[in-house]
Amino acid sequence: MVCMSKIVVSANGSKKEAIIKKAAGLFRQKGFAGTSMRELAESIGVEAPSLYNHIGSKIELLQNICFKVANEFMLHLHETEQQSNSTIGKLKQIIQFHIQMMVNEYDEVFVANHEWKQLKDPYLTDFLLQRKAYEKKLIDIVKEGIKTNTIKNIHPQIAVLTILSAVRGLEFWQGQKNQMEVLELEKNMIDHLLNGLVK
Amino acid sequence: MVCMSKIVVSANGSKKEAIIKKAAGLFRQKGFAGTSMRELAESIGVEAPSLYNHIGSKIELLQNICFKVANEFMLHLHETEQQSNSTIGKLKQIIQFHIQMMVNEYDEVFVANHEWKQLKDPYLTDFLLQRKAYEKKLIDIVKEGIKTNTIKNIHPQIAVLTILSAVRGLEFWQGQKNQMEVLELEKNMIDHLLNGLVK
DNA sequence: AACAAAAACTAATAAGCGTTAGTTTTGTGG
DNA sequence: CCACAAAACTAACGCTTATTAGTTTTTGTT
Numbered sequence A, B: 001m002v003c004m005s006k007i008v009v010s011a012n013g014s015k016k017e018a019i020i021k022k023a024a025g026l027f028r029q030k031g032f033a034g035t036s037m038r039e040l041a042e043s044i045g046v047e048a049p050s051l052y053n054h055i056g057s058k059i060e061l062l063q064n065i066c067f068k069v070a071n072e073f074m075l076h077l078h079e080t081e082q083q084s085n086s087t088i089g090k091l092k093q094i095i096q097f098h099i100q101m102m103v104n105e106y107d108e109v110f111v112a113n114h115e116w117k118q119l120k121d122p123y124l125t126d127f128l129l130q131r132k133a134y135e136k137k138l139i140d141i142v143k144e145g146i147k148t149n150t151i152k153n154i155h156p157q158i159a160v161l162t163i164l165s166a167v168r169g170l171e172f173w174q175g176q177k178n179q180m181e182v183l184e185l186e187k188n189m190i191d192h193l194l195n196g197l198v199k
Numbered sequence C: 001a002a003c004a005a006a007a008a009c010t011a012a013t014a015a016g017c018g019t020t021a022g023t024t025t026t027g028t029g030g
Numbered sequence D: 001c002c003a004c005a006a007a008a009c010t011a012a013c014g015c016t017t018a019t020t021a022g023t024t025t026t027t028g029t030t
Helices: A015-030 A037-044 A058-082 A087-104 A106-114 A123-147 A156-173 A179-195 B015-030 B037-044 B048-053 B058-082 B087-104 B106-118 B123-147 B156-173 B179-195
Strands: none
Touching: A015 A037, A015 A058, A015 A106, A058 A087, A058 A106, A058 A123, A087 A106, A087 A123, A087 A156, A087 A179, A106 A156, A123 A156, A156 A179, A156 B156, A156 B179, A179 B156, B015 B037, B015 B058, B015 B106, B037 B048, B058 B087, B058 B106, B058 B123, B087 B106, B087 B123, B087 B156, B087 B179, B106 B123, B106 B156, B123 B156, B156 B179
């Protein structure tokens, strides 16, 4: 029988990357354990064993997704830290980046947020350490703001938890992605998280 | 061979409820698809087929967990609505209830938040409708606050999204559950969400 | 003590899983 | 146009899955 098709690869992306992209979409919709390699293959238009010409294993797909996302966040945070911006300015910039990541790389961010538990050691431990390090840096920024008297004397860890949780919730914004909406979303959420709800 | 043991049932709870409780713990840790009936049975101290003397199927366990949580939240919201409390007072009360549910029924709330996607119709549709109805009621409360001039003219849907997401984030508070910590958590998060971070 | 119901057990089912082996087709450069 | 490599295919493996059937043990009541 003839080939069902070939793996379509977008401009300057490897076939492996095309598979990872599709996997991210399915893992988001049905979860890592809930997605089979046969489903993934079918969504690409290929038989399951053909995937193994390009990837090593199913779990490797999850590793790629999780660490790509983690690295992007960490990289942006490093850049933000090195700028000579006010504490509030830094926080605004970070929240804005989270929102943009949620819009532009929705599947990947969602999977990294929800399916990292399925990682196996040593990747699981690595991932958690990286997350912890990210949170610590955020907490330090809030502490700096408290020290310089631009932020209320709130519990820094809880504040960071609240902010990170709030931006994670954009998962539910799903549907509409036009730029107008995104800008309004950014504006409202940043204002809510920094200035509160009460008049 | 003799029985491994019998299902231990806590005071005035059926064996089915004991199974559901254990399932909630495992589903939280490993996900619905990632948890096998054999694992569940083993954690109870019984062989897998024995479970079917008390439950109908694996998916039925998930249904029970998801709808129990959804009903509890909806019930509390109804009670809050009917009180003659200020808008801000209502919001405080709702946030507080979410935090308490997260502490007292952590496994169940977590599973309802993460694994509802694995429900099959008609349960999936029912669940989503119930969620939508809950959010709508919250949005109406915020709108009421804007109308009576006690809440800023913020986008109500985004405000509700931010609040719900923030309390969901308590999933990560996991570890410590002593009452002292919980009270401080409540105080800080409510203050942050209502009054903001900026001094 | 005997009987009935509840709840455990063992054994087995069909289906689905990730993955490997081996083969055939496809695409490419000399 | 031929040869070589890349990438698809089919077939199958060993394992796990949820669930059913049939049997034995436990429990509770008369």
